[in-house]
Amino acid sequence: MSGLTPALSTPSLTAGPARVVAQPIRLAWPGRLTRALVVTDMLAIAVSLMVAQLVRFGAPPAGRPAMESLYLWVAVAIAVLWLVTLSATRSRDTRVIGVGVLEYQRVLNATLWTFGLLAILAFIAQLDVARGYLAVALPVGLVLLLGGRVVWRRTLVALRRSGRCLTGAIVVGPAADVRRVVAQLQVNLRAGYRPIAVVVTDGRRLKEWVDSIPEIPIDELPAISRRTRTRAVMIAGNLPGGREQIREIGWQLENARTELILVSRLTDVAGPRMHLRPVQDLPMVHVDLPQYTGVNHAIKRVMDVVAAGAALVLLAPLLAFLAMSIRLSSDGPVIFRQTRVGLKGTTFTMFKFRSMVVDAEARLAELQAERDAGNAVLFKIKDDPRITPIGRIMRRYSLDELPQFMNVLLGDMSLIGPRPPLPAEVEMYEDRVNRRLLIKPGITGLWQVSGRSNLSWEDSVKLDLSYVENWSVTGDLVILLKTARAVFRKEGAY
Template sequence: MTALEQLWRAPTAQRDLTGHVLPGRRPSHWRTSFAVLTETAAMAAPAWAVLSARGQPVALPTAALAALAWAGVRAVRGRFTAGPQGSTAGATAVIGDWLVLVGLLAVAWAVAGDAVDPTVALVSAAPGGVVTATVTWAVRRRARAAHRRPALRVLVVGDASDVDTVAGALGPRAQSEGYAVVAAVTVGAAEPEHQLPVTGRLRADGTDDDVSTVLAGAYAYDADLVLVAPGPLLRGDRLRRLGWGLHDGGVALCVLSALTGTATARIRPASVAGMTLLHVAPPLRRGPQPALKAALDRSGALAGLLLLAPLLLVVALGVRLSSRGPVFHRQIRHGRHDRPFTMWKFRTMVVDAESRKAELTMANEGDGPLFKMRRDPRVTGIGRALRRLSIDELPQLFNVLRGDMSLVGPRPPLPEEAAEYDDRERRRLAVKPGLTGLWQVSGRSDLSWKESVSLDLWYVDNWSVSTDMGLLARTVRAVTDGRGAY
């Protein structure tokens, strides 16, 4: 046996590999085909029936186009595929898909001119397509639940700080997505803060048998996956040899990338001169998607104001009669590129709320520059109801129509908040602030300042029109739930 083979050979202890299958499972092609055909038919049939009844000259081609576009949107957005645990998007994602379809058909209608009037067909096809998509999702989810695999058992390898980072990130939420950290192997003598079983330690100088130590821990805790966090003491040829031993030992290897907060759609791997490179596409700032976002913002805000006009009038009357003061509350906020603008909201506090803020400083429940109170005494009775349902934010549709804000984006900060931003936090101002966003659908005021900033920075770097549509759909559920709204 050569010296190289002795260095990376697997330990003599063997394990039964028959019960440990790598992530994922064989796709059920007949279920996927059935879902595609069912949803396509449910979209095409009512559209064709209505268009034919109205005497449209191209009823069948129009209905077929709408049905194929629906199937295409669902396929592109991954609704017919499964994730690590065999999970697909929830029922609320169907609404986001429907909004994307409406946008596509609106463009097609504009190109076709007056050849066909698909408005009535679009409305009539909505119940069939959306309901059928929701039902097929529920059926597939139930079928997957009967065959769901447990979370992948993960052994983390790295220095103590990296082990803590991975263990903190792969918490209960990540377990529901397919990962559960069961133990760790540390590099060096430092102890991790997380209460994880440490099955062994790798010497800093790399003179011991890394493979035997890591495989022993993987076998002892029945790990399906070894997640390596590379660092100064574990990289290059040492990491490569560890990979050889893990693969020969029947354990899957995953290497943690230093690129955090970057969507996988922006990353393209490449191999150059024996090196593995990750090309990272820049965030969307110019091109057709920002132009489409601007068009959707203006048209969506206008449609929202027209459709919600009766509700806005009723709320305005309620605010005016419930307490002394104006109907609207105007605030200076900072928008894209730190430009100030006047933001509109329904008034939910007493008239002298700003002057009383100093009295409540000691009761502030927020961290960072934000001021938060679950039971703020300045909030009026009707204001609490408006905040819980986020109705107080609806006048910001005027800001969206003016171009100061977007339908989706980071939260617009107050001037005193923006003044405290560091360079990292100031990147939130690289895009227009939004009426809703990741912060809205992820807990709103229940989030810490650090969590809010991380969500906003992820959006700033990785947004797309498709992402915006999905967030608009998820906003409906977040508003109904009311969590974090105070």
């Protein structure tokens, strides 16, 4: 996406004692990204319809039979309806592209709406559309659409890491809140905002930012934001004038290209769980509390059983090869059994391919001194001498964890979830960490796609608790896609 231009590339302007970076007159990258997504969506839909045609009816004959003519118009109708629903669900909104699962959820919703409306139209018009054709077009198209979004998301994130495709923002609020928001924006470039100035409302001066991020007085905020064409003003925390001051700032920014963003103090709460209810004089933000039973968990269980069963069947030759390799390379059992803690503190036996020598547990004490200093609870060291040569290869690509599909079938684990802990680890948990046990442990999860063994204990807990609080079916699908990338990157696998 070489055509996307830097969001902040013009000279800075002097505003009072501070120099605030001016924004371009026009941001080119949002429009170009949207057009690129439209083209990618069109190609994905076209390919899915061609695949459906070939699978259901085979290669077209030399002539032009009536069936071919009919499905040419069916394909055109599906393509147009699909593109319209992708636009109607705002799946290409720049506010959702590049971060979170909302973009993927909108693509999924658009796909289901397309085929639902198609079924209704076919029923009303008494059209006999081959179900096999639709049964192929829907999943193939959905996979290709999501794959295209993943590719563009990675491209956008890479550009943002290089300082491009970022929107300048002025952060307003008390010093502690401003510090928190600025630090998050500088680390989480996926959000797409770059702090270009701050307004500290509680009288404290952030000296360490004087040379890098200018500090401006709040009474000059509207004028400076207009002169520098700032496109985002973020309110972090409470202002001295309360909501009246926020409303006044909004009035002063009217008719400008500036969006007013209220940064929530609700940490570790995913966006889909928050809903704004605009009641007159009393706007309310509803937060959906986590539920650990119900329809979504039933869907999750069905997905687990289907996926685990299919994996065991399809991977049977690989499982047999790995079992034979372990048996021939070292003495001891092929399967390593270990007690782990699962849902609500119950224990179960977890299965793995044995990747260590038989007396690995007995040699654990002598290796305690080499404990990873960044992880006070988990015992993980690089170049562990207990790992066998075949075990090292299996761990590199997470092949030793394949027998855990059997744990999923038995109901002890899920495909996606927190890391299954040892009983000794659970005994060291603080009260809040016990919330990891409110959901079944998983073969993979946020911890695996975010660094695995390279993570500190605190980071591992934060990721697991975030998953427990905010999990969704769509989020699980995204983690599965990221897991494949993490396995091949071999990051933190030892």
